[in-house]
Amino acid sequence: MDAPASEKRLEQLREKAWQEGVVPGRGVDVIGGPIPRKPGYYGEPVVKPPVWTWEIPLYFFFGGIAGMSAVIALAAVLFHHVGVARAAMWLAAIAGAVLSPILLIMDLGRPHLFLNMLRVFKHRSAMSMGAWILTAFGACAVPGLIALELHAHQIFAGTLDQLLSFAAGIFIFGAAIFGTLLATYTGVLIGATAIPAWFLHRTLLPIHFGTAGLGSAAAVLELFGHRISALNFIGFYAAAVETLLLIWLSVAKHGAADRAIHEHGSGWFIRIGEVLNGPLALLLRFFGLIPLAAISFLAGALISRIGWIAVGKVSGADPEAVFASQR
Amino acid sequence: MIGEGIQSTNQRKHSYVQDRVEVGFFTDPSVCIGCKACEVACKEWNQVPDDGFTWTGNSYDNTGHLGASTWRHVMFLEQDLPKGDQIAGPMSLGDQDPFRWVFLSDVCKHCEEAGCLEACPTGSIVRTEVGSVLVQNDVCNGCGYCVVSCPFGVIDRRPSPLPDSGGAFKCTFCYDRQKSGLVPACAKVCPTESIVFGRLDDLRAKASQRVQQLQQSGYNDAQLYDPTDTSVRGIHAFFLILGEPEAYGLPPKPQVPTIYLKSAWTAAFATAIASIIATLVAFAFSS
Numbered sequence: 215m216d217a218p219a220s221e222k223r224l225e226q227l228r229e230k231a232w233q234e235g236v237v238p239g240r241g242v243d244v245i246g247g248p249i250p251r252k253p254g255y256y257g258e259p260v261v262k263p264p265v266w267t268w269e270i271p272l273y274f275f276f277g278g279i280a281g282m283s284a285v286i287a288l289a290a291v292l293f294h295h296v297g298v299a300r301a302a303m304w305l306a307a308i309a310g311a312v313l314s315p316i317l318l319i320m321d322l323g324r325p326h327l328f329l330n331m332l333r334v335f336k337h338r339s340a341m342s343m344g345a346w347i348l349t350a351f352g353a354c355a356v357p358g359l360i361a362l363e364l365h366a367h368q369i370f371a372g373t374l375d376q377l378l379s380f381a382a383g384i385f386i387f388g389a390a391i392f393g394t395l396l397a398t399y400t401g402v403l404i405g406a407t408a409i410p411a412w413f414l415h416r417t418l419l420p421i422h423f424g425t426a427g428l429g430s431a432a433a434v435l436e437l438f439g440h441r442i443s444a445l446n447f448i449g450f451y452a453a454a455v456e457t458l459l460l461i462w463l464s465v466a467k468h469g470a471a472d473r474a475i476h477e478h479g480s481g482w483f484i485r486i487g488e489v490l491n492g493p494l495a496l497l498l499r500f501f502g503l504i505p506l507a508a509i510s511f512l513a514g515a516l517i518s519r520i521g522w523i524a525v526g527k528v529s530g531a532d533p534e535a536v537f538a539s540q541r
Numbered sequence: 542m543i544g545e546g547i548q549s550t551n552q553r554k555h556s557y558v559q560d561r562v563e564v565g566f567f568t569d570p571s572v573c574i575g576c577k578a579c580e581v582a583c584k585e586w587n588q589v590p591d592d593g594f595t596w597t598g599n600s601y602d603n604t605g606h607l608g609a610s611t612w613r614h615v616m617f618l619e620q621d622l623p624k625g626d627q628i629a630g631p632m633s634l635g636d637q638d639p640f641r642w643v644f645l646s647d648v649c650k651h652c653e654e655a656g657c658l659e660a661c662p663t664g665s666i667v668r669t670e671v672g673s674v675l676v677q678n679d680v681c682n683g684c685g686y687c688v689v690s691c692p693f694g695v696i697d698r699r700p701s702p703l704p705d706s707g708g709a710f711k712c713t714f715c716y717d718r719q720k721s722g723l724v725p726a727c728a729k730v731c732p733t734e735s736i737v738f739g740r741l742d743d744l745r746a747k748a749s750q751r752v753q754q755l756q757q758s759g760y761n762d763a764q765l766y767d768p769t770d771t772s773v774r775g776i777h778a779f780f781l782i783l784g785e786p787e788a789y790g791l792p793p794k795p796q797v798p799t800i801y802l803k804s805a806w807t808a809a810f811a812t813a814i815a816s817i818i819a820t821l822v823a824f825a826f827s828s
Contacts, residue, residue, distance in 0.1 A: 253787075254787055254788070255599075255606075255616060255618070255790030256597070256599040256600075256602075258599075258606045258790050259694055260694050260790050260792055261689070261691065261692065261693070261694040261792070262688045262689065262694040262695075262696070262697050263689075264685065264688065264689050265685040265688050265697070265698045266685055282816060282820075285816055285817055286820055288820075289820045289821050289823070289824040290824065292821070292824065293824040293825065295824065321685075322682050322683045322707070323681075323683020323684075323685065323698050323699075323707025323708055323709075324681070324682045324683040324707040324708060325682075327663075327681075327682035327683075330663040330664075330665070330681075331662050331663060331682065331684070333663055333664050333680070334662070334663065334664035336659075336662065336664075338659050338799050338802065339660050339661065339662050339686070340660075340686075340802070341660060341661075341662040341684055341686040342661075342662035345662055390817070394812075394813030394814075395813060397813075397816070398810075398812045398813055399809060401805065401809060401812075402802065402805040402808075402809050404689075405801055405805040405808075406690075406798045406799060406802045407689040407690055407798050407801075408656060408689060408690060408692045408694075408795075408796075409689055412689075413798060413801045416805040417805065419805070419808075420805055420806075420809035420812050421808050421811070421812045424809065424812035424813065424816055425812060425816070427816075428819070443823075443827035444820075444824040444827040445823070447819075447822075447823035447826070447827060448819065448820060448823050451823070526689065530689065530694075533787075533790065537787050537793065540792055540793050540794040540795070540796075541794075
């Protein structure tokens with residue numbers, strides 16, 4: 215590019231073409247000349263990148279909050295924090311029984327056939343398990359919330375109220391069990407696929423998604439004014455685990471096979487997300503800036519979910535990543 | 542009549558579906574002439590919609606890759622490698638400048654352990670009597686999980702505004718034709734029988750014979766692409782390839798993603814238990 219638009223430049227190009235057989239330039243896609251040099255078959259993807267759009271990372275985010283809110287609600291009920299328990303169950307029901315199904319159905323290619331998800335039960339399909347986990351969670355969280363509210367407001371008296379309190383306990387327990395699965399199965403969902411950057415991190419993903427869900431649930435409750443030390447402790451725990459995962463992710467590199475995590479825009483999403491809900495949230499919480507720590511954690515949890523889907527799109531479209539993961 | 546005529550398994554009527562015999566495709570690029578009759582026959586018979594016309598610049602291949610609206614795809618490989626003992630033309634520099642053009646008709650592999658079938662949460666994807674993998678279009682709700690579960694990148698969700706959009710599509714192995722004793726459209730039209738349809742056991746024998754024959758006649762890099770030693774446990778539509786699978790966009794060691802479930806679920810359960818314990822501890826110590 216030293217002498218643009220001159221006879222000398224044209225002679226340079228001719229020389230280069232003669233010497234190297236290929237002349238790359240801006241706006242010119244050199245694919246052949248004479249033999250194509252792209253990886254695989256003309257650089258075409260070997261596996262198909264995910265077709266999922268913005269609904270899925272958002273679902274991962276809300277599903278994680280919902281599931282782990284039920285765990286917090288169970289602990290709050292057991293240790294008599296009724297206010298926290300009620301808020302957590304509202305959160306679980308709204309995020310898990312309203313927002314999550316809506317997002318999932320919106321992402322389907324044929325939303326009107328969403329009930330076909332419940333035609334079969336396949337333990338070897340994480341998507342099938344997820345559909346059943348979400349259904350079971352909703353079936354526990356909504357009656358659990360209703361029973362808890364009726365009990366808290368003392369709508370009924372005597373035996374009926376005792377029965378309600380017992381039912382609330384059972385349903386909240388069920389919601390907590392299915393909730394932990396709801397928050398973590400999403401990691402299994404994308405971990406057990408043919409996308410190299412995903413399956414190479416199949417043990418990290420459920421830990422990350424579950425812990426991000428727990429920290430996010432605590433963060434939302436704190437932002438709604440429930441500033442109790444138990445939630446602060448959970449915030450510390452989640453941010454500490456996320457910090458460890460950030461270190462794990464930077465140590466366990468797989469070269470070209472998972473380069474989508476460390477390069478490209480998708481890599482930046484992962485890094486920014488992990489810094490926000492890992493070290494930064496931990497630091498802010500350490501200095502007692504709880505609302506800021508909560509916001510940082512939530513932002514990180516959402517951004518890293520977006521990042522993981524973006525990583526899947528980049529990694530799935532990269533033939534060299536597939537080859538590298540299999541050699 | 543071409544080739545073996547009505548004696549050929551590609552032209553004969555059969556009763557494989559009734560007899561529950563496993564069938565397959567054997568695709569042999571050494572006799573493929575790149576006519577794309579298989580692509581056209583597939584699109585016409587199955588009424589697969591036109592998914593746009595783009596120039597790829599990849600040799601004579603403007604189809605690109607298999608997808609929701611492309612169930613047969615003829616690949617055109619240009620390689621600086623010798624092609625057997627072929628007689629070099631007057632323009633060739635002989636051994637110093639080898640060149641070969643390889644055509645291979647790619648298709649759904651109908652895996653023994655099919656990632657798409659395992660992943661499907663609606664039971665839309667089933668195994669047929671002849672061992673092929675079939676998507677039932679009216680059951681599929683378009684969740685897209687099969688797309689990322691196929692180790693070969695075959696199945697895809699059809700985007701709108703194409704007809705029947707939103708569902709996942711791939712080669713049906715012409716199950717409708719096979720039920721009536723007819724041969725899949727692509728094999729039926731193949732003029733050189735580069736695509737051979739038949740009983741899986743017959744085809745496997747035929748394929749290994751063909752590999753030997755080619756190696757004897759100078760195609761030193763002829764090999765069978767049928768990953769029987771990975772978790773896919775073999776494919777029902779297998780290929781003879783010249784050179785390495787990577788050049789054809791075929792994964793060298795494809796794995797069915799269900800093998801990753803155990804470690805992923807273990808991590809999930811561990812996280813679930815750790816989260817419950819951490820939460821209980823948090824409330825216990827602050828009460």
